Amino acid sequence: MSTTQAVQKALGPFPKLPSPSVIKEFKDWVAETGQPDKWKWHDHSTPPKDHDYDELVKFEIPDKKRADVGLACCPICSPNKGKYFKGVLAWFPAEGVIRAIGHECAEKHFGTLRFNRARAIRKHRQRVDAARDFLFNHLPTISALRQKVETHVSTSEDIDRIRHVIRGTVTKAACLKLAKLGQRGPLLLQESTEIEVTDHNGISRTEVTSQVVGSVNVDGLGFLSRQFLTAAQARNTAQALMLVRALNEDEALTFICDTLSNDDHLFQADKLARAAVDEADKLWDTIAEAKAFLHPDNLMKLTEWSNDFRSGSPFLFEFRREHPARFGVRKRGKGIAKTRYIPIPQKLRSQ
Numbered sequence: 046m047s048t049t050q051a052v053q054k055a056l057g058p059f060p061k062l063p064s065p066s067v068i069k070e071f072k073d074w075v076a077e078t079g080q081p082d083k084w085k086w087h088d089h090s091t092p093p094k095d096h097d098y099d100e101l102v103k104f105e106i107p108d109k110k111r112a113d114v115g116l117a118c119c120p121i122c123s124p125n126k127g128k129y130f131k132g133v134l135a136w137f138p139a140e141g142v143i144r145a146i147g148h149e150c151a152e153k154h155f156g157t158l159r160f161n162r163a164r165a166i167r168k169h170r171q172r173v174d175a176a177r178d179f180l181f182n183h184l185p186t187i188s189a190l191r192q193k194v195e196t197h198v199s200t201s202e203d204i205d206r207i208r209h210v211i212r213g214t215v216t217k218a219a220c221l222k223l224a225k226l227g228q229r230g231p232l233l234l235q236e237s238t239e240i241e242v243t244d245h246n247g248i249s250r251t252e253v254t255s256q257v258v259g260s261v262n263v264d265g266l267g268f269l270s271r272q273f274l275t276a277a278q279a280r281n282t283a284q285a286l287m288l289v290r291a292l293n294e295d296e297a298l299t300f301i302c303d304t305l306s307n308d309d310h311l312f313q314a315d316k317l318a319r320a321a322v323d324e325a326d327k328l329w330d331t332i333a334e335a336k337a338f339l340h341p342d343n344l345m346k347l348t349e350w351s352n353d354f355r356s357g358s359p360f361l362f363e364f365r366r367e368h369p370a371r372f373g374v375r376k377r378g379k380g381i382a383k384t385r386y387i388p389i390p391q392k393l394r395s396q
């Protein structure tokens with residue numbers, strides 16, 4: 046037997062880095078049984094202090110299993126008696142084995158340098174995996190996202206125009222005030238009552254108390270208080286998407302594995318892709334908010350509420366179901382204030 050063969054024979058089942066499927070098998074086992082120390086690949090022997098190791102994954106015994114299975118044994122500090130709920134699965138390349146170890150004793154046993162190295166390896170590997178997963182899932186969607194943003198540019202401009210006209214008619218301050226009224230919950234109807242009270246000196250005075258007599262839930266009031274232009278948001282999203290490669294699934298796989306084999310490049314690509322996808326998500330939120338605000342049911346509620354004298358609404362709405370393509374706003378108070386009618390473009394109308 047050659048020396049190489051002898052070394053190979055001495056190695057356990059994992060001379061190479063265990064695959065993600067092995068790690069998944071372990072996690073499933075712990076979730077199911079709560080017994081990391083009973084897993085078939087767990088090596089019970091005490092690890093040598095002077096060997097490097099890699100942390101593969103952190104784990105903990107599920108809460109609901111703890112009462113049944115108790116603490117797990119730790120091959121480092123407590124091979125025969127339960128010791129830990131939280132641990133880490135570790136790979137020992139020189140021996141070719143995996144051990145589930147309690148996390149508290151590792152630093153003392155292996156020394157801080159070796160312990161930190163093992164932890165840094167896990168964190169880096171997790172970051173690489175997360176970046177690759179994200180890119181693999183999202184690069185194939187970039188092309189469609191770009192087109193979708195393109196088709197929503199004019200919608201964004203419509204949203205800005207409608208808000209601009211409302212603010213121009215009833216003032217920006219009134220819009221902000223209404224948005225604030227609805228920030229913490231439903232819009233209220235309140236009645237005030239005056240009552241005469243007499244204090245112990247026999248002096249009477251009038252006290253005003255207000256009572257909530259009704260409330261209405263409306264949507265999308267944030268549309269009134271937005272401080273940025275939706276069209277600018279759409280442009281920013283389009284620009285962010287231009288910085289990301291639009292690839293199909295096969296191309297994405299090759300790109301991630303080959304072109305981004307350097308981790309710095311991988312992280313850079315991941316950062317750009319995440320930024321673009323986040324921007325797009327925020328844009329859809331803004332558009333959804335405007336649509337919710339302009340929904341016929343919502344405008345109906347705003348009309349009824351704002352025209353009730355008990356609402357204290359800073360301005361008035363007017364919407365009729367017979368005219369679903371427009372709504373009106375009017376300043377409060379003065380009878381002479383004219384209603385300004387604002388068309389609702391088809392794209393912003395919910396059917």
Ligand SMILES: [Zn+2]
Nearest residue numbers: 119122147150
């Ligand atoms: Zn231990």
